[in-house]
Amino acid sequence: xxQTQTQTLWWASExxxxxxxxxxxxxxxxxxxFLTFDTVKQITAGGKRVPAYxxxxxxxDYVFDEKRNHQVPVIGPEEPLFGKKxxxxxxxxxxxxxxxxxxxxxxMNCHTLLGNGSYYAPDLTKSWLDPxxxxxxxxxxxxxxxxxxxxxxLYNSLGRRMPNLGIxxxxxxxxxxFLKWMSSIDTNGFPRNFKPIxxxxxxxxxxxxxxxDAAAAPVQQ
Amino acid sequence: xxxxxVHLANxxxxxxxxxxxxxxxxxxxxxxxxSRVRGRPRLMAMxxxxxxxxxxxxxxxxxAANLFNSGFWTFIVLLMLVGYLFAPHAIWHLxxxxxxxxDEMVKISQPR
Amino acid sequence: xAALGTLSSANLNGGQKLAVKFFTVAIALFGAQVLFGMLAxxxxxxxxxxxxxxxxxxxxxxxINALVVWLLFGFIGAVYWILEDESGTPVVGLGxxxxxxxxxxxAVVVVVLVYLLVxxxxxxxxxxxxxxxxxxYIEAPRWADIGIVVCVLIFFYNVAATxxxxxxxxxxxxxxxxxxxxxxxxxAGMWYTPNISMDQHWWWWxxxxxxxxxxxxxxxxxxxxxxxxTMGVRRKIVETWLYIEVALLxxxxxLGLGHHYFWIGTPEYWLAIGGFFSALEPIPLVAMVVxxxxxxxxxxxxxxxxxALAWMIAQAFGNFFGAGxxxxxxxxxxxxxxxHGTQWTASHGHLAFFGAYATIVIAFIYLAVQKWRGNxxxxxxxxxxxxxxWAMFLLxxxxxxxxxxxxxxxxxxxxxxxAIGGSTWMAYFEAQAGPWFQQAMTWRMIxxxxxxxxxxxxxxDLMTIGKRETRPAQLPAAEAAAA
Numbered sequence: 001x002x003q004t005q006t007q008t009l010w011w012a013s014e015x016x017x018x019x020x021x022x023x024x025x026x027x028x029x030x031x032x033x034f035l036t037f038d039t040v041k042q043i044t045a046g047g048k049r050v051p052a053y054x055x056x057x058x059x060x061d062y063v064f065d066e067k068r069n070h071q072v073p074v075i076g077p078e079e080p081l082f083g084k085k086x087x088x089x090x091x092x093x094x095x096x097x098x099x100x101x102x103x104x105x106x107x108m109n110c111h112t113l114l115g116n117g118s119y120y121a122p123d124l125t126k127s128w129l130d131p132x133x134x135x136x137x138x139x140x141x142x143x144x145x146x147x148x149x150x151x152x153x154l155y156n157s158l159g160r161r162m163p164n165l166g167i168x169x170x171x172x173x174x175x176x177x178f179l180k181w182m183s184s185i186d187t188n189g190f191p192r193n194f195k196p197i198x199x200x201x202x203x204x205x206x207x208x209x210x211x212x213d214a215a216a217a218p219v220q221q
Numbered sequence: 222x223x224x225x226x227v228h229l230a231n232x233x234x235x236x237x238x239x240x241x242x243x244x245x246x247x248x249x250x251x252x253x254x255x256s257r258v259r260g261r262p263r264l265m266a267m268x269x270x271x272x273x274x275x276x277x278x279x280x281x282x283x284x285a286a287n288l289f290n291s292g293f294w295t296f297i298v299l300l301m302l303v304g305y306l307f308a309p310h311a312i313w314h315l316x317x318x319x320x321x322x323x324d325e326m327v328k329i330s331q332p333r
Numbered sequence: 334x335a336a337l338g339t340l341s342s343a344n345l346n347g348g349q350k351l352a353v354k355f356f357t358v359a360i361a362l363f364g365a366q367v368l369f370g371m372l373a374x375x376x377x378x379x380x381x382x383x384x385x386x387x388x389x390x391x392x393x394x395x396x397i398n399a400l401v402v403w404l405l406f407g408f409i410g411a412v413y414w415i416l417e418d419e420s421g422t423p424v425v426g427l428g429x430x431x432x433x434x435x436x437x438x439x440a441v442v443v444v445v446l447v448y449l450l451v452x453x454x455x456x457x458x459x460x461x462x463x464x465x466x467x468x469x470y471i472e473a474p475r476w477a478d479i480g481i482v483v484c485v486l487i488f489f490y491n492v493a494a495t496x497x498x499x500x501x502x503x504x505x506x507x508x509x510x511x512x513x514x515x516x517x518x519x520x521a522g523m524w525y526t527p528n529i530s531m532d533q534h535w536w537w538w539x540x541x542x543x544x545x546x547x548x549x550x551x552x553x554x555x556x557x558x559x560x561x562x563t564m565g566v567r568r569k570i571v572e573t574w575l576y577i578e579v580a581l582l583x584x585x586x587x588l589g590l591g592h593h594y595f596w597i598g599t600p601e602y603w604l605a606i607g608g609f610f611s612a613l614e615p616i617p618l619v620a621m622v623v624x625x626x627x628x629x630x631x632x633x634x635x636x637x638x639x640x641a642l643a644w645m646i647a648q649a650f651g652n653f654f655g656a657g658x659x660x661x662x663x664x665x666x667x668x669x670x671x672x673h674g675t676q677w678t679a680s681h682g683h684l685a686f687f688g689a690y691a692t693i694v695i696a697f698i699y700l701a702v703q704k705w706r707g708n709x710x711x712x713x714x715x716x717x718x719x720x721x722x723w724a725m726f727l728l729x730x731x732x733x734x735x736x737x738x739x740x741x742x743x744x745x746x747x748x749x750x751x752a753i754g755g756s757t758w759m760a761y762f763e764a765q766a767g768p769w770f771q772q773a774m775t776w777r778m779i780x781x782x783x784x785x786x787x788x789x790x791x792x793x794d795l796m797t798i799g800k801r802e803t804r805p806a807q808l809p810a811a812e813a814a815a816a
Contacts, residue, residue: 008318008319008321009318009321010317011318012314012315012317012318012319012321012573013573014503014569014572014573014576016582017573017576017577018576019575020577021507021576021577021579021580021583022579024579024580024583024584025579025580025583025584025587028583028584028587028588029587031588032587032588032590035602035606038533039534039594039599039600039603040531040533042599042600043530043531043534043598043599043600044526044528044531045527045528045531046771049530049598049599049600050528050530050531050598053527068466069223069224070226092527095527096527098456099458099526099527099529099532100456100457100458100460100461100525100527101455101456102456102467103456103461103465103466103467103468104454104455104456104457104459104460104461104464104465104467105456105467106390106391106394106452106453106465106467106472107390107455108467108468108469109389109390109391109393109394109467109468109469109472110388110389110393110482112674113529113533114529114530114533114596114597114598115470115596115597115674116469116533116536116597116674118389118390118393118469119375119674119675119676119678119679120373120376120389120390120393121761122757122758122761123674123756123761124763125756126756127758129723130757130758131757131759132757132758132759151385155758155762156762156765156766157762157766158380158762158765158766159380159381160380160762161380161763163384163385163388163390164517165453166453166455166509167456168455168740171455171456174456176621178527178529182529183244185529185530185598186598187596187597187598188224188595188596188601188666189670190595190596190670190673191670191751191755191756192670192671192751192752192755192756192759193752193753193754193755193756194251194755194756195752195755195757219481224604224666224667224670225667226667226668226671227668227671229748229752229753232668232671232744232747232748232752235662235665235667235668236662236668236744237664239661239662239663239664239665239668240661240662242615242656242661243615243618243653243657243658243661244658246615246618246619247618247619247622247653247657248564250619250622250623251622251626253623254622254626254627255626257627258626258627258629258630258631259630285669286665286667286668288489288665288667293605293608294548294608297608297609297612300609300612301612304613304616305615305619306615308619308620309619309623312619312620312623312624312629315577315621316623316624316627317428319570319574319577320570320627320631323555
């Protein structure tokens with residue numbers, strides 16, 4: 001590189017790359033903004049991917065879809081949360097209260113939500129559908145009881161427990177509503193191979209529901 | 222846009238080949254640049270051997286991660302094969318071009 | 334003029350006097366990060382440790398918040414450090430900058446105290462405003478968010494006004510533009526929505542675009558300045574390469590946002606965009622490798638500050654392995670569906686943050702200490718050189734050990750919890766209880782002790798290096814050539 005060149009090649013010049021840096025950055029930003037408009041539209045609650053909050057009035061299932069090659073949330077027959085059907089406004093207020101609770105109690109620094117957060121406790125994306133709750137009849141109350149006194153329940157052989165975060169009954173119910181609503185979000189099949197709780201209706205003459213699988217039910221200390 | 226998740230048996234292959242893609246890519250770039258800087262053609266032969274390793278890793282990754290099942294993901298594999306081959310060449314030209322007037326006696330003022 | 338080897342602010346210009354304050358707080362927060370990381374690590378092995386007093390969630394939040402803030406303080410310090418030299422004029426509004434430093438530091442102290450003493454609040458908006466926002470990395474309550482934006486704006490004013498008054502160099506231009514993006518993007522994380530998909534969509538704008546775009550470019554600016562100063566590379570060439578780097582980093586990084594939009598409710602086209610830009614990610618790394626070899630062949634490297642040079646070399650390797658290799662291993666959606674939200678992410682996060690960012694801040698602090706002591710000798714045959722070398726060794730051994738352990742834990746999790754168990758709670762705990770996972774956590778803890786020992790040694794070294802040194806610094810290549 002000892003010979004002196006007085007003219008820099010245009011594609012190696014400072015001014016060319018300065019323009020390239022500006023144009024590439026601006027171009028990427030413009031594409032991102034356009035995509036953002038579409039994405040925000042698609043993930044606004046009430047759409048196909050992210051259902052309206054009143055979806056908590058219905059059964060939510062997670063069923064394999066051949067065409068998309070993964071499980072998708074399926075909104076089923078009416079099954080109001082805590083037996084009370086809510087309007088869209090009431091549902092939104094309840095879910096919002098639950099979301100605020102998850103933020104104020106710092107859930108995300110132990111759990112993951114939609115796979116993001118911390119890894120000290122289970123993912124909550126489909127926790128509403130988790131077989132741990134035993135049966136669908138027991139589920140709602142079990143979740144509320146657990147959230148209010150989690151230190152009394154041991155779900156594992158590790159001795160890892162959730163601390164008591166002073167969650168009130170109102171907050172616990174709202175959190176369950178939030179979790180139920182979150183389980184209805186179309187996450188492109190995440191988590192995969194999930195085995196949801198049995199939500200089929202028992203035959204009318206069947207015996208009162210009891211945990212089908214003792215091992216799956218929480219062990220009270 | 223179909224995504225066929227990796228089969229359990231292929232997990233290790235995916236992680237290993239993906240890591241190899243980056244490691245061989247860097248090795249290729251390193252040997253390539255070194256050969257040019259020092260003017261040693263034997264290093265260039267080793268650089269292309271590293272590229273062969275890179276290409277093998279990309280193809281292995283493609284099979285293990287089921288990338289050949291769809292047109293889009295096959296395109297990504299081809300893009301990697303071609304792009305990673307030419308990237309060091311392009312960057313090298315840029316190095317030569319940008320440093321061309323290095324020995325010129327134009328002193329950029331550097332006030333303290 | 335103070336004697337050589339004595340810490341004296343007479344050795345520093347105005348911006349640098351402010352910079353060393355930021356560096357001091359940065360190192361203290363680095364210590365806090367290590368401490369709370371250790372507590373959280375112990376809780377993986379002994380779940381009853383501090384249960385109900387300082388729960389995992391609190392330790393983990395402090396661990397990652399200390400990380401973000403110490404790196405931010407390090408970056409701000411580094412920019413003030415180069416500002417007067419780069420612009421050729423004293424910092425405009427330095428008094429305001431000083432005020433900002435104290436306000437920012439005080440705010441950090443208050444936030445940490447609230448995290449420790451109040452911890453959680455009722456499920457109401459006021460908890461988000463006053464206690465904790467409960468969103469990973471940006472947990473700082475809303476009042477602190479507003480404070481951070483005001484502080485960054487003052488910082489921006491200092492930088493922009495100084496460059497405008499003095500020389501507006503290419504590095505200055507990129508820096509000013511980058512700081513606009515840095516401040517602007519933070520706003521995307523500052524509003525409440527009940528919609529978790531919307532929440533995480535904007536949350537990634539802050540996390541990804543900060544860490545993988547604006548921070549990278551900021552480091553590029555600092556390295557560009559370092560190249561001119563220490564290796565005597567011509568400014569025009571360095572700045573051309575800074576633009577090339579901006580083009581490559583923003584070109585692959587901005588839409589690289591897509592690889593965070595696979596599973597949070599966002600549309601399917603992000604799978605394709607994320608996959609495409611993941612394949613582009615290695616290109617900036619290839620560029621750095623080729624250009625580094627090219628430069629090494631054309632410039633004789635002669636460093637007047639061995640620890641700083643060693644940490645800059647560590648940055649190149651750390652960035653390559655942490656961001657490059659560890660990132661690419663699990664970035665394709667075909668595998669990411671099983672690794673997303675497991676210790677895989679933790680493994681990648683540890684190595685990438687340390688490799689790409691912690692290293693460069695440490696390098697800058699070594700440069701600062703040298704000048705602070707009157708530009709003392711920091712090349713070969715330094716008294717007590719074992720300290721910086723052992724600190725570096727222990728920190729790296731600890732980091733590599735933690736990364737490997739977390740990788741093994743994540744691998745086991747992706748198998749047992751994700752692929753086989755289908756991510757139910759039972760499957761989660763089955764994986765957590767597995768022998769591979771448990772042993773990995775033990776090794777992570779052992780490595781953590783190594784890292785903590787390295788930190789103590791590093792802090793000790795930064796306080797004492799060059800103290801009894803009487804030789805002036807070796808001339809850097811640039812000045813040696815000019816002399």
